[in-house]
Amino acid sequence: MSDSSLDVAHVCALAHFDLSPEEMARFQRELGPIVAYVNKLSELDLTGIEPTQYGQPVANVLREDVVEPSLDRETVLRNAPDASETEFRMPRIVE
Amino acid sequence: MKYLVNIGLETHVQLKTRTKMFCGCLLSTESEPNTNVCPVCLGLPGALPRANKEAVKFTVMSGLMLGCEIARHAEFARKNYFYPDMSKNYQISQSERPLCLGGSVEIHEGGVPSGAPKRVRINHIHLEEDAAKINHYARHSGVDYNRCGTPLMEIVGEPDLASPDEAMEYLQKLREILVYAGVSDCNLEDGNMRSDVNVSLRPEGSAKLGTKVEIKNMNTFKGIHAALEFEIARQTALLEAGGAVVQETRRWDGDLGETFSMRTKENAHDYRYFPEPDLLPVDLSEEQVEQWRKALPEAPEAKRARFQETLGLPAYDAGVLAAQKPLADFFEATLAAGAPAKLAANWIMGDLLRLLGAASLDVADLRTVTPASLAALLKLVDAKTVNGPTAKALLEEIFKKGGDPEAIVKERGLAQVADSGAIEALARQAIEANPKPAAEFRGGKAASLQFLVGQVMKLSKGKANPKLAAEALRKLLS
Numbered sequence: 213m214s215d216s217s218l219d220v221a222h223v224c225a226l227a228h229f230d231l232s233p234e235e236m237a238r239f240q241r242e243l244g245p246i247v248a249y250v251n252k253l254s255e256l257d258l259t260g261i262e263p264t265q266y267g268q269p270v271a272n273v274l275r276e277d278v279v280e281p282s283l284d285r286e287t288v289l290r291n292a293p294d295a296s297e298t299e300f301r302m303p304r305i306v307e
Numbered sequence: 308m309k310y311l312v313n314i315g316l317e318t319h320v321q322l323k324t325r326t327k328m329f330c331g332c333l334l335s336t337e338s339e340p341n342t343n344v345c346p347v348c349l350g351l352p353g354a355l356p357r358a359n360k361e362a363v364k365f366t367v368m369s370g371l372m373l374g375c376e377i378a379r380h381a382e383f384a385r386k387n388y389f390y391p392d393m394s395k396n397y398q399i400s401q402s403e404r405p406l407c408l409g410g411s412v413e414i415h416e417g418g419v420p421s422g423a424p425k426r427v428r429i430n431h432i433h434l435e436e437d438a439a440k441i442n443h444y445a446r447h448s449g450v451d452y453n454r455c456g457t458p459l460m461e462i463v464g465e466p467d468l469a470s471p472d473e474a475m476e477y478l479q480k481l482r483e484i485l486v487y488a489g490v491s492d493c494n495l496e497d498g499n500m501r502s503d504v505n506v507s508l509r510p511e512g513s514a515k516l517g518t519k520v521e522i523k524n525m526n527t528f529k530g531i532h533a534a535l536e537f538e539i540a541r542q543t544a545l546l547e548a549g550g551a552v553v554q555e556t557r558r559w560d561g562d563l564g565e566t567f568s569m570r571t572k573e574n575a576h577d578y579r580y581f582p583e584p585d586l587l588p589v590d591l592s593e594e595q596v597e598q599w600r601k602a603l604p605e606a607p608e609a610k611r612a613r614f615q616e617t618l619g620l621p622a623y624d625a626g627v628l629a630a631q632k633p634l635a636d637f638f639e640a641t642l643a644a645g646a647p648a649k650l651a652a653n654w655i656m657g658d659l660l661r662l663l664g665a666a667s668l669d670v671a672d673l674r675t676v677t678p679a680s681l682a683a684l685l686k687l688v689d690a691k692t693v694n695g696p697t698a699k700a701l702l703e704e705i706f707k708k709g710g711d712p713e714a715i716v717k718e719r720g721l722a723q724v725a726d727s728g729a730i731e732a733l734a735r736q737a738i739e740a741n742p743k744p745a746a747e748f749r750g751g752k753a754a755s756l757q758f759l760v761g762q763v764m765k766l767s768k769g770k771a772n773p774k775l776a777a778e779a780l781r782k783l784l785s
């Protein structure tokens with residue numbers, strides 16, 4: 213399958229990736245064979261076969277509604293590129 | 308040409324759990340920003356979500372109340388999008404396998420009580436997580452992740468609503484049911500209940516739905532009504548002028564009272580749903596669903612019918628008392644404490660609601676008057692131990708300070724004087740003191756009796772039974 217099944221520009225737009233035209237071309241070229249390899253699966257006749265989404269036949273791993281400690285705010289904001297005393301700070305978004 | 312309207316609502320409801328959907332962080336609107344956050348709801352690499360059982364239960368309970376089919380197998384999915392309100396760059400939601408399927412909300416045609424019953428279909432209900440709150444300042448925006456990860460139930464309605472009034476009734480009924488079920492406060496100011504609204508027009512006679520326009524994230528019923536009215540007028544004018552409606556998302560500006568096209572890539576969303584690999588499926592057993600079904604409160608419609616049929620209340624009374632669960636609970640507790648139904652209904656709907664209204668108090672927060680003390684008071688009224696005005700004054704006093712009506716009556720000797728000997732003595736006194744009205748009554752002036760009854764009441768300090776007083780006076784003056 214050709215690499216045309218992957219639109220790198222569209223994927224970058226969705227992911228807010230800002231790539232140069234050279235980078236776009238490179239990824240288009242490099243990712244093409246990977247997508248083509250995965251697409252080999254569709255050559256098989258899979259009618260009537262449920263997709264395997266989970267590795268193990270386990271279900272219902274649920275949590276009781278009990279409060280657990282949260283992080284303290286200083287720790288939370290420490291890694292942020294920019295923060296006020298109480299919030300993560302970012303360029304103003306116009307609604 | 309006449310156009311028919313189709314409105315569909317997708318309503319997001321915050322569930323009333325103690326903790327978030329996928330982590331144990333506390334849910335509270337009162338906390339300082341970014342204090343109820345952890346690696347899971349901050350989307351830190353390697354953090355693993357664990358689904359809240361109570362949120363699953365609340366969603367299933369809502370489904371049962373709305374007549375949905377409960378899925379025996381449900382799965383979570385990732386909805387991918389990039390925006391600062393979602394730290395992981397995806398929202399955990401449900402796509403192919405939601406928890407509840409089908410169901411409906413019963414309203415009246417035209418959204419008016421006199422309209423014929425109408426069933427508004429629900430497509431499905433799924434469970435997901437809410438996003439963070441973004442605050443906007445002069446030079447920057449700030450993100451508070453406290454709300455991020457709040458369990459959110461999305462009720463996806465079919466476009467069965469034919470007018471803004473029907474949409475209003477649908478939302479009110481939905482809210483009534485969910486508050487009843489105890490799964491959400493559905494507090495609109497706090498954004499507990501937000502709807503994405505879609506509306507389309509089609510020519511009369513055509514079965515095919517027209518092109519729909521969506522208005523997102525509306526949190527007041529009034530706003531939804533106004534936005535729908537505007538949008539229907541806009542689309543009608545457009546179609547009548549020979550134009551076509553463009554499928555798009557529009558924004559409602561409440562101040563201007565108009566919708567505006569959102570010229571963003573909003574319409575080009577591609578969420579790339581795929582199964583959430585970090586969460587296992589939810590398989591609900593028959594026993595589990597039955598156990599939750601048994602814990603369901605009676606639906607408001609059923610309660611209304613029962614109040615009418617088994618308690619003999621008029622439709623209006625049943626409607627008022629059943630509309631809010633706290634009021635219905637108070638009423639039923641008052642009956643359980645021994646008050647007669649009609650008397651309890653009258654006093655709760657009349658004096659008690661008036662006192663609550665004047666004090667801007669909700670019945671759920673009422674601590675002074677209890678079902679037990681109201682029942683005790685109404686038993687005194689029913690047994691004619693106290694007369695109407697005394698009972699009214701007593702209720703006002705208990706409303707202010709609390710207390711046991713029986714004890715107050717005994718302590719202050721407020722019991723109605725129903726002893727005919729004592730009343731006759733007072734009547735004689737009244738006649739002696741007022742010879743003129745007495746003579747007038749003898750002479751045929753019936754109105755003078757009322758004056759004399761008033762005098763007996765005065766002499767008894769309000770405690771005489773007015774009916775017995777009139778009888779005694781009649782006897783003495785005949």
Ligand SMILES: [Zn+2]
Pocket residue numbers: 327330331332343344345346347348349456
């Ligand atoms: Zn958390």
